[in-house]
Amino acid sequence: MTPSAFSTFAALLKSRSGLVIGPDKTYLLETRLAPILKREKLNDLTALAERLTKPGADNLARDVVEAMTTNESFFFRDDKPFTHFRTQALPRLLANRPANAAIRIWSAAASSGQEAYSLAMILADAKAQLAGRTVEIIGTDIARDQLNRAREGLYTQFEVQRGLPVQMLVKHFRKEDSNWRLSDTIRSMVRFKEFNLLSDPRTLGRFDVVFCRNVLIYFDPPTKARVLDGIAAQMPADGALYLGGAETVLGITGRFAPLQGERGVYGLTPARAAA
């Protein structure tokens, strides 16, 4: 691939999804874009880069962006954030809010849905505590193929064994051939929607709880700051933000601060909470 072809990909990915790739990631372009080369009957990445600079390449550009996303996810990933949500954040929100106020939860890089559905299973099991209160879970992602998978709620045997306690499997899944399908009850609790984290989150409304995990790692610091500040602006003073194990707000934005004694859970800094 020519250096200018590489620059074309790097600029496209950065501007459309925030993904930053260095020249050391050429192999990633090669492996992940190979299916597109084949489909478009193009010889190499240089040819694809050329095609992308021509007018009318918008759909192709979307496909490239989507193909370059890393979509790995699993149920109850890292366990701790979900335990914190169940035992700390949720009871606190329920106590703080009038009984008729809905609670809104955002899985901001939902991928194939495991994160949003893990939250839905927790809420289904906490039904008594909720006492009829409405809880909305929105899962968003930039990758349409992943969103379709998420809506299907169909997971392989391997996927349902990563992080998912067997009691939850028995309770909320049914076997379909060699795969496992989430129950309609759990699926109906989550709404999946296409949304690019680089765009304005005000269109999604306010969120009491945001899981934005294992996506900021791919962005540069100014982009991280922009996304985090956008989330902060949509959050009430007692909201909670959950980041991935390798992600932090420290040195990125002053609008969030780690909750005391917790790793990966953040609250708004008092002075700056959204009015």
Add this chain to the structure above:
Amino acid sequence: MTRTCLVVDDSRVVRKVARRILEAHGFAVAEAEDGQKALDACRLGLPDCVLLDWNMPVMDGITFLHHLRQEFGPEKPPVVFCTTENDLSHIELAIAAGAQEYIMKPFDDEILSGKLSQVGL
């Protein structure tokens, strides 16, 4: 103290694979090739956990589990089934008999170590 795991499987290959993973996670591993031998081993001293196949000669996994719970109480040691039986009815039977977790073969390091940490090890 080193945690111990009793691997019960009639396949030598499976026992070897499980042993390799478990040892890498710091477990001391004992092996048994059927439920009866596993029960004999438990009577001499309980391991911290049991990794249990379903279909085995002499005594199968679910029969072993019934005996184990009857003799040693409902919770300890935690038992993780590890079997090619992968339908809901088998899983429900295993849970009803007192298994804490369930692995559907094939498994790998991530699944095995993940399930063991889910049962508190």
